[in-house]
Amino acid sequence: MLTQRAKQVDRKPMTFLESIYLWNIVKGMGITISHLFKKKATIQYPEQKRTFSKVFRGLHVLNRDAEGRENCTACGLCAVACPAEAITMEAAERLPGEEHLYREEKYAVKYEINMLRCIFCGLCEEACPKDAIYLSQTFAPANYGRKGFIYKKEELLIPHPLKDKEAYEKALGNKAVKN
Amino acid sequence: MFRRRYNKKKERIFNMAEEIKKEAPANFKVTIDNITIEVAPGTSILNAARKIGGDVTPPAMCYYSKLQGSGGKCRTCLVEVAAGSTADPRPMPKLVASCRTNVMDGMIVKNITSERVQDARAGVVEFLLLNHPLDCPICDQAGECHLQDLGYEHGKEGTRYEFKRRTFEKEDIGPYIQLHMTRCILCYRCTYVADQLTDNRVHGILDRGDHAEISTYISKAIDNDFSGNMIDVCPVGALTDKTFRFKNRVWFTKPVNAHRDCDKCCGKVTLWQRGDEVLRVTARKDEWGEVQSYDGKPGWICNTCRFDKKHVNDWMIEGPTKINRHSVISQGHYVGLHKPKETMPEVMGGRAPKLLMDIHDVSDVNSVDISALPGPATSKTFEKTNSNGKQ
Numbered sequence: 001m002l003t004q005r006a007k008q009v010d011r012k013p014m015t016f017l018e019s020i021y022l023w024n025i026v027k028g029m030g031i032t033i034s035h036l037f038k039k040k041a042t043i044q045y046p047e048q049k050r051t052f053s054k055v056f057r058g059l060h061v062l063n064r065d066a067e068g069r070e071n072c073t074a075c076g077l078c079a080v081a082c083p084a085e086a087i088t089m090e091a092a093e094r095l096p097g098e099e100h101l102y103r104e105e106k107y108a109v110k111y112e113i114n115m116l117r118c119i120f121c122g123l124c125e126e127a128c129p130k131d132a133i134y135l136s137q138t139f140a141p142a143n144y145g146r147k148g149f150i151y152k153k154e155e156l157l158i159p160h161p162l163k164d165k166e167a168y169e170k171a172l173g174n175k176a177v178k179n
Numbered sequence: 180m181f182r183r184r185y186n187k188k189k190e191r192i193f194n195m196a197e198e199i200k201k202e203a204p205a206n207f208k209v210t211i212d213n214i215t216i217e218v219a220p221g222t223s224i225l226n227a228a229r230k231i232g233g234d235v236t237p238p239a240m241c242y243y244s245k246l247q248g249s250g251g252k253c254r255t256c257l258v259e260v261a262a263g264s265t266a267d268p269r270p271m272p273k274l275v276a277s278c279r280t281n282v283m284d285g286m287i288v289k290n291i292t293s294e295r296v297q298d299a300r301a302g303v304v305e306f307l308l309l310n311h312p313l314d315c316p317i318c319d320q321a322g323e324c325h326l327q328d329l330g331y332e333h334g335k336e337g338t339r340y341e342f343k344r345r346t347f348e349k350e351d352i353g354p355y356i357q358l359h360m361t362r363c364i365l366c367y368r369c370t371y372v373a374d375q376l377t378d379n380r381v382h383g384i385l386d387r388g389d390h391a392e393i394s395t396y397i398s399k400a401i402d403n404d405f406s407g408n409m410i411d412v413c414p415v416g417a418l419t420d421k422t423f424r425f426k427n428r429v430w431f432t433k434p435v436n437a438h439r440d441c442d443k444c445c446g447k448v449t450l451w452q453r454g455d456e457v458l459r460v461t462a463r464k465d466e467w468g469e470v471q472s473y474d475g476k477p478g479w480i481c482n483t484c485r486f487d488k489k490h491v492n493d494w495m496i497e498g499p500t501k502i503n504r505h506s507v508i509s510q511g512h513y514v515g516l517h518k519p520k521e522t523m524p525e526v527m528g529g530r531a532p533k534l535l536m537d538i539h540d541v542s543d544v545n546s547v548d549i550s551a552l553p554g555p556a557t558s559k560t561f562e563k564t565n566s567n568g569k570q
Contacts, residue, residue, distance in 0.1 A: 075316030076428035080510055088544045091425040093555040106317045106425050109561055110544050129316050146536040152543060 071132035074108035078124035086117035224277035241366035242278035245477035250278035304334040320416030322429035363417035369409035377403035434500035443481040456550040
């Protein structure tokens with residue numbers, strides 16, 4: 001016997017009352033009906049949503065500064081910190097006249113996160129020296145194909161704070177350092 | 180005039196060394212951090228410490244053993260001399276620059292065992308970082324930068340400097356070398372390279388004090404055959420390879436030793452590869468971050484090898500470069516990896532499993548061959564691919 005809870009199997013032949021199963025059905029239905037009056041464990045998603053913990057790590061957002069310039073400089077620290085190797089990027093030099101688009105002289109022209117690989121550990125956020133990437137309070141929505149899980153810069157970039165202030169504030173949430 | 184004065188000085192030093200040789204024993208016994216070593220007279224404390232190696236060696240930002248006359252500018256190699264020599268065992272009152280102070284017989288030097296040295300060095304690092312922009316995320320030197328290493332080893336976290344850092348007007352010094360004057364710590368190594376390696380020096384230091392800056396006279400492009408070595412000797416990111424600019428981070432590239440028959444230089448280099456692409460070519464470095472010597476000759480490489488041979492077929496590959504495992508460059512390089520056996524083809528009768536998604540079909544990265552570009556990528560590089568999809 002491995003545990004004290006093991007029970008000896010009863011191999012006696014069933015009595016008449018047991019063989020018509022009626023009593024056992026009533027007993028089972030009793031358990032089911034009693035749950036109707038208990039507090040429900042489920043919620044009506046998507047009408048209702050659970051509140052996340054403050055430290056919840058969800059979908060990545062590429063941040064902009066207050067003037068709407070992209071923070072990311074493609075330094076590659078998020079990619080080197082990523083244990084799942086989900087992040088790839090390509091850097092480019094800022095041309096004269098693009099100063100309103102990018103904060104520094106170098107920027108990420110391509111930035112991709114493979115959400116199939118991502119384990120949402122948040123190490124990219126920890127590694128970022130420019131406050132450019134952070135994990136928001138939403139999770140990656142479901143998709144029918146795998147292709148939809150390769151998030152590119154268009155999907156990751158936060159809305160422009162001057163052009164779409166409301167969406168920017170919403171995306172910023174309570175996690176990013178407000179600048 | 181400078182040259183004459185410099186030669187005179189050299190002569191004087193040489194004469195001094197001669198005098199010492201006459202009277203003193205053939206070998207000087209010097210104790211550095213309680214380790215005693217015998218060195219030839221005329222050796223600097225720094226070189227004696229390098230013979231011992233390891234933590235005992237003071238760091239050097241400006242001294243470069245392959246460049247004559249270098250050293251004495253950055254003050255990071257300061258050491259304490261607890262006893263001058265057996266003849267005169269008085270300690271030296273101030274910390275001395277170990278790259279410019281020669282050993283004496285019976286000298287006792289303290290480097291890591293001296294709190295004074297550690298404190299002074301932290302101060303020196305802070306001074307070096309006063310005007311140095313903390314733009315490591317942008318800088319191509321990040322990951323192999325001596326100032327970055329020094330900052331992490333000796334500097335204190337955070338800056339106390341509240342004023343505007345020194346800025347310069349941007350200057351284009353040719354298609355191969357990128358000059359970032361703001362990052363310069365004025366170690367003079369590159370001017371020594373220009374002086375001693377190239378035929379006619381066209382760049383030097385202009386102005387004085389806080390305004391001192393590296394520049395080429397009247398924006399003359401540096402087109403000497405060995406000018407690219409300035410990139411290798413620069414301890415910071417002030418001089419970087421323009422053909423590698425912003426193309427990749429050092430720690431994502433794979434250093435490989437390679438050689439080719441070159442009629443101008445030794446042809447022994449390190450290729451910094453990504454897959455089969457050669458992103459950058461540099462000279463091979465020794466343990467002190469200096470260009471490696473072959474048969475006593477420093478292995479400088481020419482500009483043809485450095486900038487024009489960016490194809491694997493140009494090179495004979497010898498094998499991976501040994502990188503210190505504490506370096507960020509060895510990050511993500513899987514050494515001695517044992518790959519498990521692929522069981523799927525065996526189970527499926529030789530057929531490979533069907534891929535549900537090939538990442539290369541979906542990803543936008545690598546749509547343009549960045550390694551083939553002569554300079555950094557810009558938004559113009561990607562205009563074509565944006566309008567008609569993938570190339």
